[in-house]
Amino acid sequence: MRVFAYEHFSGGGLAGEPLPASLAREGDLMLSCLAGELAELPDLEVVVTRDTRLGPLAGCTTIYPDPGETAAALFARGLARADVAWPTAPEAGRMLEHLAVATLRANRPLLGCRPEAVRIAASKYATVRALASRGIPAVPTFRRGDSLPGTTGPWVVKPDDGAGCEGLELLPDRAAAAERLEAGDGLVAQPWIEGGALSLSLVCAAPGALMLSCNRQVVVVHQGRVELEAILVNDITDVGGAFARLAESIGSAIPGLWGYVGVDLVLGPDGPVVLEINPRLTTSYCGLRAARACSTAAMVLELFRQGRVPPALLPKGAGTTAQVRLEPSRAS
Helix, strand or coil, X not given: CEEXXXXXXXXXXXXXXXXXXXXHHHHHHHXXXXXXXXXXXXXXXXXXXXXXXXXXXXXXXXXXXXXCCCHHHHHHHHHHCCXXXXXXXXXXXXXXXXXXXXXXXXXXXXXXXXXXXXXXXXXXXXXXXXXXXXXXXXXXXXXXXXXXXXXXXXXXXXXXXXXXXXXXXXXXXXXXXXXHHHHCCCEEEEECCCCEEEEEEEEEECCCEEEEEEEEEEEEEECCEEEEEEEEECCCCCHHHHHHHHHHHHHXXXXXXXXXXXXXXXXXXXEEEEEEEECCCCCCHHHXXXXXXXXXXXXXXXXXXXXXXXXXXXXXXXXXXXXXXXCCCCCC
């Protein structure tokens, strides 16, 4: 079986445009980890696309863009060379949704979340509404025209379809947040929740989800901007199983969540509060192999083949902590 592993930034999605070093590095890290895990599995051939400014990946069939070729055409060439596809791209601008749709229209099985789930997860506002309707604690989220509650303390304003800390502004109070919200398009406002910044790494199979790790995010505030510096993968022990139960609830709340999914949350004084859902590989994935001694790619492939993750592939024991360092302001 041939698997097309696609990552937007390192895989030619910015052909003909500047290639920011931070995006290339983190995209390349995710793709290298995924392709490496896939290449270890028997009877698999890995197909990747690559930006011409980056070198080939060992053990993979590499496709480079032709002069003037669009990212969509390059992706279609990768699909044509493979039996199944595992795309990774930002949700912003419906990029990931379009790749999921293109995969299904090409009659290739999709090793990722379905387009309808990506569409919801791409919007922080829609995500919070979907979770809240199922009683899952999520940060209150407001759009232009909404009445912001009269809470005290800082607020954040950020793009509704941004990733992680990208474009996030920390503002001193409700009034400043309301003013910023009205001044820009496509923004949402949320009250700042004090607590630990965490993320979950999940394998989802509708309904429900398996939690692979709970990760600590190293976050700093610089000149009103919140930046993610590093992720300590599997640094949080799930005492009492609260995070595993939350993962199960999230997996059932949004139809079409499938395969690897990341969840950003805050551990506040009353428990975990969900910030957003990332319906794709996240940078935390790159520390899972070292932290949990498991192959996420093998789990997802067996989920595709059998409809379940065999017990033999599940992580054993508590594992250890693995650190993944990031460029500032990137996703988790």
